[in-house]
Amino acid sequence: MITLTIDNQKIAVEEGTTILEAAEKLGIKIPTLCYLKDINVIGACRICVVEVQGAKAYVPACVAPVAEGMVVRTNTPAVIKARKLILELILSDHPMECLTCVRNQNCELQKLAEAFGLTEIRFEGEKTSYPIDNSSPAIVRDPRKCVLCRRCVAVCTEIQTVNAIQAQERGFNSLIAPAFNEQLANVECVQCGQCSLVCPTAAIHEVDDTGRVWEALADPKKHVIVQTAPATRVQVGETIGAEPGSIVTGQMVAGLRRLGFDKVFDTDFTADLTILEEGNELLQRIQTGGTLPMITSCSPGWIKFAEHFYPDLLPHLSTCKSPQQMFGALAKTYYAEKAGIDPADIFSVSIMPCTAKKYECTRPEMKSSGYQDVDVVLTSRELGRMFKQAGLDMANLPEEEYDAPLGISTGAGEIFGASGGVMEAALRTVYEVVTGKELPNINFTECRGLTGVKEATVQVGDLPVKIAITNGLGNARKVLDKIRAGEADYHFIEIMCCPGGCIGGGGSPIPTDTEIRLKRIDATYTEDERMALRKSHENPAVNELYQEFLEKPLGHKSHELLHTHYTKRNRYQEEEC
Amino acid sequence: MATCSCCCGEDELTKQLDKIIEPYRGQPGGLIQVLTKAQELIGYLPKWALISIAKGLGLSLQDVYGVVTFYAFFSLIPRGRHKISVCAGTACYVKGTKMVTKTLREVLGIKPGQTTPDSRFTLEVVRCIGACGLAPAMIIDGKDVHGRLEPEQIPQILEQYA
Numbered sequence: 111m112i113t114l115t116i117d118n119q120k121i122a123v124e125e126g127t128t129i130l131e132a133a134e135k136l137g138i139k140i141p142t143l144c145y146l147k148d149i150n151v152i153g154a155c156r157i158c159v160v161e162v163q164g165a166k167a168y169v170p171a172c173v174a175p176v177a178e179g180m181v182v183r184t185n186t187p188a189v190i191k192a193r194k195l196i197l198e199l200i201l202s203d204h205p206m207e208c209l210t211c212v213r214n215q216n217c218e219l220q221k222l223a224e225a226f227g228l229t230e231i232r233f234e235g236e237k238t239s240y241p242i243d244n245s246s247p248a249i250v251r252d253p254r255k256c257v258l259c260r261r262c263v264a265v266c267t268e269i270q271t272v273n274a275i276q277a278q279e280r281g282f283n284s285l286i287a288p289a290f291n292e293q294l295a296n297v298e299c300v301q302c303g304q305c306s307l308v309c310p311t312a313a314i315h316e317v318d319d320t321g322r323v324w325e326a327l328a329d330p331k332k333h334v335i336v337q338t339a340p341a342t343r344v345q346v347g348e349t350i351g352a353e354p355g356s357i358v359t360g361q362m363v364a365g366l367r368r369l370g371f372d373k374v375f376d377t378d379f380t381a382d383l384t385i386l387e388e389g390n391e392l393l394q395r396i397q398t399g400g401t402l403p404m405i406t407s408c409s410p411g412w413i414k415f416a417e418h419f420y421p422d423l424l425p426h427l428s429t430c431k432s433p434q435q436m437f438g439a440l441a442k443t444y445y446a447e448k449a450g451i452d453p454a455d456i457f458s459v460s461i462m463p464c465t466a467k468k469y470e471c472t473r474p475e476m477k478s479s480g481y482q483d484v485d486v487v488l489t490s491r492e493l494g495r496m497f498k499q500a501g502l503d504m505a506n507l508p509e510e511e512y513d514a515p516l517g518i519s520t521g522a523g524e525i526f527g528a529s530g531g532v533m534e535a536a537l538r539t540v541y542e543v544v545t546g547k548e549l550p551n552i553n554f555t556e557c558r559g560l561t562g563v564k565e566a567t568v569q570v571g572d573l574p575v576k577i578a579i580t581n582g583l584g585n586a587r588k589v590l591d592k593i594r595a596g597e598a599d600y601h602f603i604e605i606m607c608c609p610g611g612c613i614g615g616g617g618s619p620i621p622t623d624t625e626i627r628l629k630r631i632d633a634t635y636t637e638d639e640r641m642a643l644r645k646s647h648e649n650p651a652v653n654e655l656y657q658e659f660l661e662k663p664l665g666h667k668s669h670e671l672l673h674t675h676y677t678k679r680n681r682y683q684e685e686e687c
Numbered sequence: 688m689a690t691c692s693c694c695c696g697e698d699e700l701t702k703q704l705d706k707i708i709e710p711y712r713g714q715p716g717g718l719i720q721v722l723t724k725a726q727e728l729i730g731y732l733p734k735w736a737l738i739s740i741a742k743g744l745g746l747s748l749q750d751v752y753g754v755v756t757f758y759a760f761f762s763l764i765p766r767g768r769h770k771i772s773v774c775a776g777t778a779c780y781v782k783g784t785k786m787v788t789k790t791l792r793e794v795l796g797i798k799p800g801q802t803t804p805d806s807r808f809t810l811e812v813v814r815c816i817g818a819c820g821l822a823p824a825m826i827i828d829g830k831d832v833h834g835r836l837e838p839e840q841i842p843q844i845l846e847q848y849a
Contacts, residue, residue, distance in 0.1 A: 273749050274747070682748050
């Protein structure tokens with residue numbers, strides 16, 4: 111143990127602890143900007159400087175390890191003056207568009223400026239003038255607002271191992287971007303939006319599509335329907351003041367009705383449907399010697415990652431569309447027919463914890479209804495924005511039910527939102543379909559939690575089914591490399607692009623950190639347990655859909671509407687020769 | 688942009704670049720050495736070369752590009768046959784770096800960092816070249832020091848370089 115003094119208080123901490131962490135134990139919050147626990151610890155911004163007795167210069171607390179007998183002062187007038195100066199220098203190259211900024215009131219730079227009581231910036235000079243990159247349907251890059259903290263780079267390279275953006279040039283010209291400042295839409299970016307989740311400002315943010323939805327809602331000719339992803343009900347509350355982990359399913363449904371949606375449906379419904387299609391696909395592959403292991407295909411960031419980085423493994427991907435796109439295809443066919451509405455008049459919106467879903471709905475093959483199956487995807491953050499604009503407050507909304515039939519779901523659909531959920535939902539169904547017996551315990555707890563790679567063997571009748579579950583693309587690589595090397599004998603793998611699964615998706619409320627992810631996961635399983643039905647094959651609306659329309663899993667209509675194909679993509683910016 | 692010769696197989700430069708990459712295949716740590724040799728070979732670092740190097744060493748193009756743009760030594764654009772380095776050290780700066788640069792810009796029709804369309808000259812502004820007694824000075828091709836420069840001398844000096 112190392113003993114040191116911080117602001118006249120003695121503390122003993124383990125060797126290797128930073129001054130920042132030691133101070134936190136004493137209840138002293140040293141301001142940070144570039145620092146992101148466990149992910150970006152590089153001491154780049156210097157806002158965390160402190161005085162250390164005997165040191166020649168101020169010391170950045172986030173990277174400086176404690177030492178025996180160290181005497182630290184975190185809040186002397188000189189330290190505060192230094193921090194103010196650093197902040198002023200950062201702000202001297204900032205657009206100062208706070209009032210019209212998408213991160214207004216949820217910006218770490220703005221919070222610091224407020225905390226330090228800055229009323230003027232003494233330094234005037236040239237400002238960064240790199241153009242805004244709005245090439246992607248999901249993510250906007252605005253280098254003018256970038257403070258070069260490199261959190262986005264750390265997440266993209268260390269956690270996701272995509273490496274789509276990197277620091278380039280130097281000094282005043284420094285820029286975080288794809289090579290050659292190429293546009294995001296043209297590179298191997300998987301659109302996961304984890305960068306937008308960690309950006310302290312609005313240098314990287316989601317494309318705001320709320321305007322298109324308001325427009326559709328105002329159009330009397332349009333029948334505007336909405337689907338809500340499993341994870342949204344355990345996170346949308348946070349956008350309007352609820353505690354992380356709050357379950358706001360009923361209030362969200364009520365809020366969506368008050369916004370003017372004609373029908374409020376649930377992606378959980380097509381999550382259940384996915385289980386029937388994907389479960390049967392797995393059984394078919396096992397029985398007919400198809401490509402194994404089979405890998406889930408719900409996560410569009412993961413799909414794009416596979417297309418760029420593991421194109422040789424595409425035959426392993428389930429051909430099932432994601433629940434969002436299954437919903438989109440059915441809304442403008444099955445539902446349109448049932449409700450007697452011309453699909454041309456249906457405007458289909460989805461609420462997702464995800465930026466990649468915005469990209470997914472624009473993929474050219476996602477038009478099986480004859481129209482763009484899903485018209486607009488809003489992230490949880492954007493829905494929160496619409497609720498605020500409409501003056502809707504979770505606390506004052508009643509709990510309402512989803513509309514039938516596309517709003518009827520089970521707990522199995524709900525747990526799709528957490529890493530391991532698709533696997534658990536699939537096991538609940540596959541076990542009962544194969545054995546014809548009721549599961550003694552439907553909670554497959556070995557599937558749950560934040561562990562990067564989870565493995566298990568589950569006995570299904572005579573067959574020991576070997577499974578793996580990964581979250582975060584860096585973890586996916588570990589399993590994918592095993593498949594490439596021929597060392598993987600799994601039957602079924604669940605891969606979710608984002609850490610923790612969709613509840614930690616790139617379209618989630620900001621902030622999203624490990625602690626908040628865990629709370630949302632807990633809420634997800636609580637919600638599952640509250641459901642009357644918890645197995646996808648027991649969903650009466652799904653069964654009705656098969657009887658009335660699809661006929662059978664993997665049938666002709668299923669293949670037309672619910673299954674898809676993938677495209678090999680380059681990793682490098684290569685022109686065709 | 689340089690023509691893509693990454694997959695045509697016959698391009699001599701591509702073959703030679705592959706030879707440079709070969710000993711470092713799958714080794715990201717070899718990046719600086721490979722870039723240095725590649726620039727020696729090609730004269731600059733075109734995009735197709737960066738892509739080959741990224742692939743060969745197992746890096747993203749972003750990683751390679753970040754390093755190339757960090758070091759002034761590496762160039763993404765073709766360099767001229769002759770490199771003019773105008774000294775902007777303190778002494779030269781005081782005695783007339785601006786005048787020298789302005790004259791060169793006018794005579795050559797290019798800005799610092801650029802190369803003349805006939806590939807004859809590349810112009811750059813550098814830190815102290817250690818010829819303070821000759822300020823303002825410039826150095827051509829890293830060896831010929833021209834000092835105590837007056838604007839009217841500059842065209843004559845350039846004539847010596849074909």
